[in-house]
Amino acid sequence: MSVGSGPQEDAARLRKEINAHNHRYYVLDAPSVSDAEYDVLMQRLIALETQHPSLRTPDSPTQRVGAAPSIEFQQVTHRVPMLSLNNGFSEADISAFDQRVRDALKVASVTYSAEPKFDGLAVSLQYRDGVFVSGATRGDGTTGEDVTANLRTVRSIPLALPHTSQTRDIDVRGEVLIRHADFEALNQAQQQAGLKTFVNPRNAAAGSLRQLDSAMTATRRLHFFAYGLGFSGELSFQTQSEVLDWLQSMGFAIAPQRAKVEGLSGLMDYFQSMAAQRTQLPFDIDGVVYKVDSLRAQETLGFVSRAPRFALAHKFPAEEAFTQVLDIEVQVGRTGALTPVARLQPVFVGGVTVTNATLHNQQELDRKDVRIGDTVVVRRAGDVIPEVVRVVTHLRPESTTRFALPSTCPVCASPVFRAEDEAVTRCSGGWRCVAQCKQALIHFVSRHAMHVDGLGDKLIDQLVDRQLVRSAADLYALDRTTLVGLDRMAEKSADNILASLEASKSTTLARFLFALGIRNTGEATARDLARHFGSLDALMHASIEQLMSVRDVGPVVAQSIHAFFADPTNQQVVAQLRARGVHWVEQSPALIQPERPVASFAITGTLPTLSRDAARAIIEAAGHRVVGSVSSRTQFVLAGADAGSKLERAHSLGIPVISEELLSATLARLNDPTQTSATSI
Ligand code: IVH
Secondary structure, rough: OOOOOOHHHHHHHHHHHHHHHHHHHHHHHOOOOHHHHHHHHHHHHHHHHOOOOOOOOEEEEEHHHHOOOOOOOOOEEEEOOOOOOOOOOOHHHHHHHHHHHHHHHHOOOEEEEEEEOOEEEEEEEEEEEOOEEEEEEEOOOOEEOHHHHHHHHOOOOOOOOOOOOOOEHHHEEEEEEEEEEHHHHHHHHHHHHOOOOOHHHHHHHHHHHHOOHHHHHOOOEEEEEEEEEEOOOOOOOOOOHHHHHHHHOOOOOOOOOOOEHHHHHHHHHHHHHHHHHHHHHOOOOOEEEEEOOEEEEHHHHOOOOOEEEOOOEOOOOEEEEEEEEEEEEEEOOOOOEEEEEEEEEEEEEEEEEEEEEEEEOHHHHHHOOOOOOOOOEEEEEEOOOOOEEEEEEHHOOOOOOOOOOEEOOOOOOOOEEOOOOOOEEOOOOOHHOOOHHHHHHHHHHHHOOOOOOOOOOHHHHHHHOOOOOOHHHHHOOOOOOHOOOOOOOOOHHHHHHHHHHHOOOEOHHHHHHHHHOOOOOOHHHHHHHHHHOOHHHHHHHHOOOHHHHHOOHHHHHHHHHHHHHOHHHHHHHHHHHHHHHOOOOOOOHHHHHOOOOOOOOEEEEOOOOOHHHHHHHHHHHHHEEEEEOOOOOEEEEEOOOOOOHHHHHHHHHHOOEEOOHHHHHHHHHHHOOOOOOOOOO
């Protein structure tokens, strides 16, 4: 479409003006226009872009409202890994760090950039030609999740940088968090709407950033602080402080508390001052970070495994509190493990209310000698699960006794056992134990296993307690009347569950194996097993030696798999599941090419005969992936009637679009070893 110069210039001017207001409001905390005036500008820009859709650029402030909900996040590989920091807690730790740095650099004193350690979520933002193009979570440091649409809604993330030739291609690193005032407001709104409140700002930020519906993220007032560069392209700086100055000049929010300090005494003074300010800051921090300021020195120091030698996180001590042990309960987990759990007098510590804490196993219990009625010290730091640190023995009431795990399962009364080399005590009941059965079912229906929607924990409790379901296979025998007869079950929900169960029958061998909940067999192992053996029968009949020839399968894992399939109850459940229609495409191992690349498909619109789940299952059964949004890394878009923006995006990126009719031919070609190019269709 050709656009006259008038609207284009108007749009550019409006964008610039709105961006400037955004920066003053969200980054500098110093608004210069009223909300009403701001709204007028925004409405004008929206009107212009509606009239002339080609003016709707990705960096337009109108694009912060959120995109259409996606099915899942796409994985992205960081081009510069997102590493972690080593931690220090005491002055001795900090002194040793400073000493190591001085020794390595052969200098008497070192200048550091000292910064708050934000308690949020690390993200990496990619800018191309000064425009924000994609953003991802840290993930495992190598690959994270593409949360671009959500990050676009964060007002303190500039969608475009002031024009300079050096911003051709850079990654900005920093932390997404939610400030206290916004956190309070969010929780109030959640409460008023009858929704779940968040326990602390970090969880609220994490939940908001990982929303599949970015329109929801847009309502959450997330904030971004930049603290460095990943990929730095053509930029060159002398010091970390200069990097921060530059980021600030590009419109990013930088912690005003950062400082340039000298030597160990400078570090310790900074730590004390931040510890004193901590409760007054508008956001949570869990410590401070020291970085050698000179970038050349950073280079000299380099990295050890996954952390830089030139930086250290000086963490605040984990918060501790006193409380009372009201009871010690024994829980039975999915694999039968008996876990003693202390029920505590609720106490607020480390940002959450703690009501119970695991005591792990008999050995741990013996070591700490925690008894019912004891006063204990509990501790919680950051993301870490709360723990009982120690008993305050002088406050112990009279006539308490040591706690011992029972000799029979508290749930099913089967005998318990403890393997020689294990600390864990287990119930021998297997599926016959109601507790194990419930946990196994919860796992079986979970997203990465059979992915059945609508079967939550409460429902599974009811199904098992009423003896309607005793194994995974029983789920596929449920009917409408039974489901509708359950507490709080509407007819519509029952239908949805049945439809989802039906859809889940068409699965992949890898998912099925993972769903079975075999001990020591996670998703990755399940995938490797499926690829290696190709069919379930081959796997079920494999010897321990044959199992051990699978990548990453050692004697322990091989033994678990072998024992699982040797158990007649398990064999029966597997046979019933198959008899009730659970199926996947089996492959003969010889045809499987482990190095075959996995293609990404996006699905859009209504397909003529297949549901989306069914199409997904077919694609996954062929060893490929279905992604929620279209990006340059998507290989195919499977489109049906009334396809929307994904189709447009596919066209603009030149991605092949296929119809349902072409799906099986496409998959066959992809999986045909004689085909070389995956996108040659
Ligand atoms: S620099 C090479 N600076 O801490 C590592 N990280 O343990 C570069 N964090 O996930 C990280 N505040 O998200 C750096 N001022 C700060 C930080 C900071 C918080 C987080 C970061 C990372 C974790 C590392």
